[in-house]
Each structure stands twice: as structure tokens, then as C-alpha cells.
Amino acid sequence: xxxxxxxxxxxxxxxxxxxxxSKHRTMASIPFVGRYRxxxxxxSNMVNSGITTVGIVTKNNYQSLIDHLGSGKxxxxxxxxxxxILLPPYxxxxxKPYTTRLEALMSITGFLNHRKEDYVVISDCDGVARMDxxxxxxxxxxxxxxxxxVYHEEESVESSYYITLEPDETDRIRGLKINPDVNGKGKFNxxxxxxxxxxxxxxxxxxxxxxxxxxxxxxxxxxxxxxxLRIFGYKFRGYYAGxxxxxxxxxxxxxxxxxxxxxELFGARDIYTKVRDSAPSKYLDGAVVKNSLISDGCxxxxxxxxxxxxxxxxxxxxxxxxxxVIMQDTVIEAxxxxxxxxxxxxxxxxxxxxxxxxxxxxxxxxxxRML
Numbered sequence: 515x516x517x518x519x520x521x522x523x524x525x526x527x528x529x530x531x532x533x534x535x536s537k538h539r540t541m542a543s544i545p546f547v548g549r550y551r552x553x554x555x556x557x558s559n560m561v562n563s564g565i566t567t568v569g570i571v572t573k574n575n576y577q578s579l580i581d582h583l584g585s586g587k588x589x590x591x592x593x594x595x596x597x598x599i600l601l602p603p604y605x606x607x608x609x610k611p612y613t614t615r616l617e618a619l620m621s622i623t624g625f626l627n628h629r630k631e632d633y634v635v636i637s638d639c640d641g642v643a644r645m646d647x648x649x650x651x652x653x654x655x656x657x658x659x660x661x662x663x664v665y666h667e668e669e670s671v672e673s674s675y676y677i678t679l680e681p682d683e684t685d686r687i688r689g690l691k692i693n694p695d696v697n698g699k700g701k702f703n704x705x706x707x708x709x710x711x712x713x714x715x716x717x718x719x720x721x722x723x724x725x726x727x728x729x730x731x732x733x734x735x736x737x738x739x740x741x742x743l744r745i746f747g748y749k750f751r752g753y754y755a756g757x758x759x760x761x762x763x764x765x766x767x768x769x770x771x772x773x774x775x776x777x778e779l780f781g782a783r784d785i786y787t788k789v790r791d792s793a794p795s796k797y798l799d800g801a802v803v804k805n806s807l808i809s810d811g812c813x814x815x816x817x818x819x820x821x822x823x824x825x826x827x828x829x830x831x832x833x834x835x836x837x838x839v840i841m842q843d844t845v846i847e848a849x850x851x852x853x854x855x856x857x858x859x860x861x862x863x864x865x866x867x868x869x870x871x872x873x874x875x876x877x878x879x880x881x882x883r884m885l
Contacts, residue, residue, distance in 0.1 A: 518631040519651055520713065521560040522622065523553065526573035526603075527615060527707075528640040531673055534760045534878050535858065536575070542639040543579040544757070545841055545859075547770045548809040548824050551582050552757065554787045555644070556637040556708075561589050562783045563647035565635065567596030569625050571618050573603040573611055582788050589786045601625055616731040619720050626717050634716050638707035640673075642755040642766060644779055645708065650748050654710040657685065659746040661736075664708040666754040667701050673758035677705040677732060681747040690740045692732050703747065706754060753778045764856060764876040767822055767839050771805055792825055800831055816846070830865065837873070855879065 525542035535544045542553035553570075560568055568591065572579070586598035601622050603611035612618040626634065633654070635647055645664070654662040665679045678696065680689030681703065696702050711719075719735060728734035736745070753775060755766035769775045779785070792810035797803065802817040811826040816833035823829075824841045830848035838855040846852065847865040854871035858881035863869065867885055871877030879885060 519563075519565050519633040519635055519647070520626075520629045520631040521557075521565045521568035521647075522571065522634055522636045523556050523560075523568060524571045524615070524618060524636070524638045525553065525576060525579055526571075527618070527638050528673075528758070529575075531640065531758050532760055532763060534856075534880070535763065538575060538858075538881055539578040540572070540574075540576050540639075541757075542570070543576075543582055544639075544763075545824060546642065546757075546763075547767065548807050548822055549790075550785065550787045551579075552639045552642065553579070553582070554785055555642050556639055557589055558783070558785045559643075559645045559647050560635060560637070561591065561786065563651075565647065566591065566593060567599065567629065567631070569599045569601045569622060571601045571603070571622060573618075576600075584788065588788050599625065614729055614731070616720075616723055616728060616734070619716070619731065620724060623717060623720055626713060626720075629713060631713055634711050634713045636709045636711070640757050641706050641708070642757065642779070643706070643750065643752060644781070644783055644785065645750060645752070646783075650708070650710055653685075653748050654746070657746045658744060660711070660715060660744045662710040662746045662748055663687065664706050664748045664750050665703040666706050666750050666756075668704040668756075669701055671696060671704060671756070671758065672762060673756070675732075676758075677736070679703045679705055679747045681749075685746050685748070687740060687745040687747050690737050690745070692737060703749075704756070706750065706756065760856070760876065760878060761874060764839065764854075764873065768820070768837065768873075770807065770822065771820060790825065798831075801829075816848075824859075839876075858882075861885075 525540040528541045529536040544552045585592040591597040678691050682688050757763050795812040798815045801814045804819045806818045807822045809825045812823050814829045815831040816829045819836045821835050821838045826843040827840050828845045833846045833850040835852045838852050840857050842859045844857045844861040846863045849866040850863045851868045855877045857879045860882045861879050862884040
């Protein structure tokens with residue numbers, strides 16, 4: 515990377531979009547595709563682009579996130595200078611956790627002031643994609659931009675808060691709308707919550723916002739200044755999965771069963787995660803597995819079709835699991851039947867239970883429950 519860059523990742527910003535899975539954890543630590551967490555994608559994109567310092571902005575329920583990140587060694591971020599730095603949800607000026615993105619940025623000005631890098635890449639954890647952050651920074655510098663916002667062409671959105679962009683032929687943003695009505699209007703440019711700014715410019719912007727009493731980064735800084743600031747849009751053309759609801763989580767999980775999707779997401783550059791020394795999965799007499807992703811440590815005696823099984827899942831004799839996402843250490847006892855089901859961790863499905871949802875409304879079972 516031509517200029518040094520520091521990363522900032524928000525771990526909690528979108529928790530309300532998917533309360534079923536963020537009740538006991540941050541958005542960043544929601545499990546995905548068997549062995550990953552959502553933060554792995556933003557973090558790996560930064561590491562693969564040469565970023566060696568990443569600040570993780572926390573707020574609540576972040577114990578599982580701390581357990582997952584550890585020292586950062588699995589991302590080559592266990593360093594004496596830099597590496598992964600957990601940032602508290604409040605600053606020296608207040609003991610109250612932030613409620614908006616702008617307040618969160620205000621709370622990390624001390625971290626930003628102590629860094630020496632030229633640029634800051636800000637990312638949320640609600641998107642699954644393999645991005646070249648270095649290319650985005652080069653785009654930012656080439657256009658002499660104040661702010662570069664990454665967007666993806668979409669046909670629908672279910673998030674409670676989203677931004678659409680209107681770039682011109684030079685990629686400069688001429689229009690920026692928050693929560694517009696996009697139903698039935700065809701394709702639109704959805705901001706995917708990845709942004710690049712010069713570090714000193716970001717600090718000045720935050721200080722100016724404090725002096726003016728601003729509360730919203732989107733409404734008070736972006737929309738009000740779209741005509742005066744040099745805001746550019748970087749179009750991301752690869753695979754992008756926005757996790758904005760439990761339905762979107764299910765849909766994008768099921769997409770990973772397609773080889774072409776997996777090859778694009780996990781292809782040229784590695785997506786890193788916490789390494790566990792688990793035993794291989796066991797397929798006992800009577801096991802039938804078709805078009806499924808099976809993680810380490812599973813024991814299967816029944817039938818698994820078009821499903822994703824996380825580590826340590828047990829499928830009992832005669833049980834049938836179809837079109838489902840079964841998280842870590844779930845036990846499905848003999849004779850049970852599951853269709854379009856999402857289980858959180860440590861769930862027990864007792865023998866001969868029959869549970870069914872549909873693709874538009876998957877049946878969700880919370881962490882540690884027994885049915």
C-alpha cells in the first residue's frame with residue numbers, strides 16, 4: 515500500500531438488525547459458514563491489504579468477540595506496536611456509551627490522534643465480501659477525495675438504516691439519500707458501510723461536529739455537505755452479502771452451498787479466522803450427506819442435505835436435516851426432522867421432534883434451548 519493505513523471496525527453498530535443472533539453477542543461475532551465470524555471478513559480484507567493496526571470499536575456483549583480475536587495471532591496481528599486494539603464504548607470526556615456512529619467516532623479520537631498513518635479505513639461488520647482495501651485507498655488518493663464511500667448495486671434492502679448513492683460519470687457523489695423508498699424501483703447503489711478518509715481530515719471533521727453539536731454522521735456531515743465535499747463512490751463489483759435481517763442471514767448462508775459463490779468469496783485471498791484443533795468429523799453407519807458444508811468435530815448418523823453444520827454438531831440416527839444452518843455443539847437426537855431451521859449454539863433437539871420453517875421465514879432456535 516503506497517500510504518500507510520489504519521483500520522477501524524465497528525462491532526455493534528447493526529445489532530438491532532438481527533436481534534435473534536445478537537442477543538448474546540455483537541454483530542461482529544455472529545457465526546457464519548461453519549467456522550467464521552462476521553468480523554473475519556472485514557478484518558481479513560484489511561490484513562490482506564497490508565494494514566497492521568486495527569481498532570475494534572466495542573459497546574456491549576463483546577465477551578465472545580474478545581474470545582474469538584484473542585491476541586490477534588490468527589490474523590498476524592499479535593504485534594508490539596499496533597495489531598488489534600479494542601476500543602471502549604466511551605471516551606475520556608464521558609462515561610456513557612455511544613448511541614450514534616458520530617458519537618462512536620468522537621469516543622475514539624484519542625486512538626486516532628496517537629496513530630501516524632495517512633489514511634483511515636472504517637468498516638462495519640454487516641457485510642460479507644472479499645475486498646481489496648489497498649485498491650480503494652488508491653482510488654481515494656487518485657481522485658483527491660475527502661471521503662470515499664464503497665457501494666454495491668442492489669435490488670432490495672431490509673435494513674432499518676441505509677444510504678443510497680448517486681455518482682456521476684467521474685464517480686463523484688452528487689446525491690446521497692438516507693432510507694429512501696426503493697421498492698419496485700429497480701437497481702440502486704447501496705453504501706456498504708466501508709469508507710476511506712485521511713486520518714487528519716477525519717479528526718478535524720469530528721472536532722468540527724462536536725463544536726457544532728452534531729449527532730448524526732450521515733445526516734449532519736454527509737447529506738448536508740454532499741455538494742461541497744469531494745465525496746467519491748467506489749463501486750464494488752464482487753460478491754457482497756448484506757446481513758440485515760435473519761432472513762438475509764439465512765439466504766446468504768444458503769448461497770455458500772454454491773461452488774461459484776464460495777470460490778469468489780474464499781478464493782484468491784484468504785479469509786482468516788480463529789484456528790481450533792478439532793477432530794475430524796465422523797460419518798457412522800446410516801449417514802447420508804448431500805450438498806452440505808460440514809465443519810470439524812461433527813458426528814453424523816442421519817441425513818443432512820443442503821445444510822451447513824458448524825463444529826461439534828451431532829445428528830442422531832434416523833434424523834433428517836434439510837436446508838438448515840446448525841451452529842456449534844447442537845445435538846439433534848434420533849428420529850428428528852428439521853427443514854429451513856437455524857439453531858444457535860448448544861441447542862438440543864430431542865428425539866422425533868419435527869421442526870419446519872421456510873426460506874422467507876426460517877425457524878430460529880435460540881442459544882442453549884432444548885426442544
